[in-house]
Amino acid sequence: MNTSYDKSTAVVVLPPVAGGQLTDPGLRAWLAQADLSVQAKPRELLDRVVSVLRLPYPETGLAALRMWGQTGDRPAVWIAGADPVYLEPRLDHLCLHALERHGVPPADLRPLYDHLQATLGDGRRFGFARMGTCGYLRTDQAIATAAVPAGMLDGHVPNDYLPAGEEAASHRSLVSEIEMALHEHPVNERRIAAGRQPVNSLWLWGGGEAPEKTTRPQPPLFTDDPLLLGYWESATAVAEYWPGSMTACAEASVAGFVAVPPEHGKYRGQLQHWLAELRDLLRARAVGRLTLLFGDGLRADITRAQVLKFWRRDSELLA
Numbered sequence: 001m002n003t004s005y006d007k008s009t010a011v012v013v014l015p016p017v018a019g020g021q022l023t024d025p026g027l028r029a030w031l032a033q034a035d036l037s038v039q040a041k042p043r044e045l046l047d048r049v050v051s052v053l054r055l056p057y058p059e060t061g062l063a064a065l066r067m068w069g070q071t072g073d074r075p076a077v078w079i080a081g082a083d084p085v086y087l088e089p090r091l092d093h094l095c096l097h098a099l100e101r102h103g104v105p106p107a108d109l110r111p112l113y114d115h116l117q118a119t120l121g122d123g124r125r126f127g128f129a130r131m132g133t134c135g136y137l138r139t140d141q142a143i144a145t146a147a148v149p150a151g152m153l154d155g156h157v158p159n160d161y162l163p164a165g166e167e168a169a170s171h172r173s174l175v176s177e178i179e180m181a182l183h184e185h186p187v188n189e190r191r192i193a194a195g196r197q198p199v200n201s202l203w204l205w206g207g208g209e210a211p212e213k214t215t216r217p218q219p220p221l222f223t224d225d226p227l228l229l230g231y232w233e234s235a236t237a238v239a240e241y242w243p244g245s246m247t248a249c250a251e252a253s254v255a256g257f258v259a260v261p262p263e264h265g266k267y268r269g270q271l272q273h274w275l276a277e278l279r280d281l282l283r284a285r286a287v288g289r290l291t292l293l294f295g296d297g298l299r300a301d302i303t304r305a306q307v308l309k310f311w312r313r314d315s316e317l318l319a
Contacts, residue, residue, distance in 0.1 A: 007219070007255035008288030011052050012246070012278060013045065015263050015271050016296035027275050034292075034300040044148045046227055048293050049258060055218065060208030062149075062227060063136060068210055069230030070131050080145045080207035082128060082135040082178075084109060086197035087158075096158040097197055098150035100133035103264070104199065108187050109133065112199055119181045126174075134226070135202060143170045145207035149227075158203075171204060178202050210234065222249045223260035246277040250286045263295075 015021065022028050039048075050057050058065065063081035068074050084104055086097040113130040121127045127138040144163035153161060163171045179201050182188060188198035211234050218237035221228060232239035242261055243249060249259045261267055261274060281287050282304055292300040 009219075009256045009291055010246075010250070010278070010281070010287040010289070011049060011219070011256075011258045011291045011293070012274070013049065013260040013293045014274055014295065017271065017294045017298055018296050021271050022275075024272050024276075027272055027279065030279055031275065031300055031302075034290075034302040037299050039297040039299065042148075042152055042297065044152055045225065045260075046231055049228065049260075050231070052291050052293070053218065053258070055216070058208075058211055058231070060206075061210050062147075062206030062208070063145075064206075064208060064210035065230035065234060066134065066206070066227040067131070067136060067230070068233055069226035069228065070134065072233065074210050074213060074234070077138055078140075078142050078207065078209055080137045080139070080143070081149060081205045082137040082202040083150045083205070084112070084133070084135060084199040085150050085201050085203045086199065087201050088197075093157050093159070096150060096153045096156060096203070098154040098203070099197065099199060101151050101154055102197075104133055106130075106132070108191065108199070109135075111187050112182065112185060115185060116178060116181055116202075120177055137202075137204060137207075142207060143174065143204075144168050145171060146203065146205040149205050150203035153203075175201065175204065219256045219258050220249075220253045221258045221260075222252075223258070224262055225260050228258075228260060246274060246281060247286075250281050256287070 017031075022031070044062075046062070047057055061079075064075045064079040066081065067079055084099040086099055088095040088097060109130055113128050113135060116128040125140050129136045129138070144165075144167040146158075146161050146163065148161055162168070182198075182200055188200065191198050210230075213234055213236065216235040216237065218232060218235055221232045221237070221239040222242055223229065223239075224242050229239050240252070242259075243252065246259060246261075249257050261270065278287075278290055278292070282290055282302065285304070288303070290300070290302040292302070294300070
């Protein structure tokens with residue numbers, strides 16, 4: 001049983017800090033006093049969080065965990081994520097756009113997934129389902145899928161993350177069938193006419209079965225992210241939806257916490273607000289240490305003692 005996570009640390013996932021997002025000079029100077037580092041390559045959100053906590057990372061079944069987080073029930077069958085994407089053809093490559101990150105309305109997704117189920121789902125081999133803006137594929141036999149969700153590749157070339165080798169043939173065949181079924185669907189024609197990106201493919205990822213439920217010590221989690229919620233549920237650990245503030249997270253915790261505030265809707269553009277709240281919590285000794293994971297790969301580890309590094313007023317990593 002793993003009990004090695006630091007019970008005085010708050011692990012917080014925040015939007016990207018680069019690109020002019022941090023304009024407050026006081027917050028910038030405070031963050032510059034931290035131990036700053038940048039990850040070498042993009043990593044999936046759950047992977048980043050559990051590596052900080054020294055918890056096990058599931059090699060398969062990520063989509064099943066996400067469904068578990070959405071429904072509260074452990075899926076009993078093999079599941080893959082099948083999320084809506086727009087593969088934009090460019091001069092010599094395709095660029096992936098993760099449409100679930102851009103607010104595709106259910107009124108658009110519902111008929112598309114119903115069409116895929118009617119066209120390709122035969123009740124035995126394949127089944128397509130949608131929950132909110134998340135899509136799922138059920139198969140009676142496992143197929144190769146990408147290891148990471150589409151959101152991690154938004155705006156990038158996806159080739160390096162696609163299945164390779166002999167096992168990739170079934171993946172390519174199914175994706176081709178999906179793309180043919182989506183081509184010229186009335187929903188996509190309407191979206192194109194309105195200047196919106198069509199749903200011209202599905203990103204198949206995280207295939208596998210959900211892990212058996214266990215009991216494992218983990219800090220309280222506060223988030224609306226279904227994959228993280230599913231992982232905490234699988235460990236019989238305490239998890240709550242986002243309570244609205246970092247202060248509420250600290251008040252509800254006695255041994256550190258993990259917080260992933262929403263980035264959309266009324267919470268868009270709240271990076272500096274979150275940082276100010278966390279700085280105040282550290283100063284008030286409500287937490288002993290902060291580990292901040294930013295969306296652009298930056299990591300900041302901050303303790304109260306580091307504010308004595310008054311000579312640090314800025315860092316090129318914050319540019």
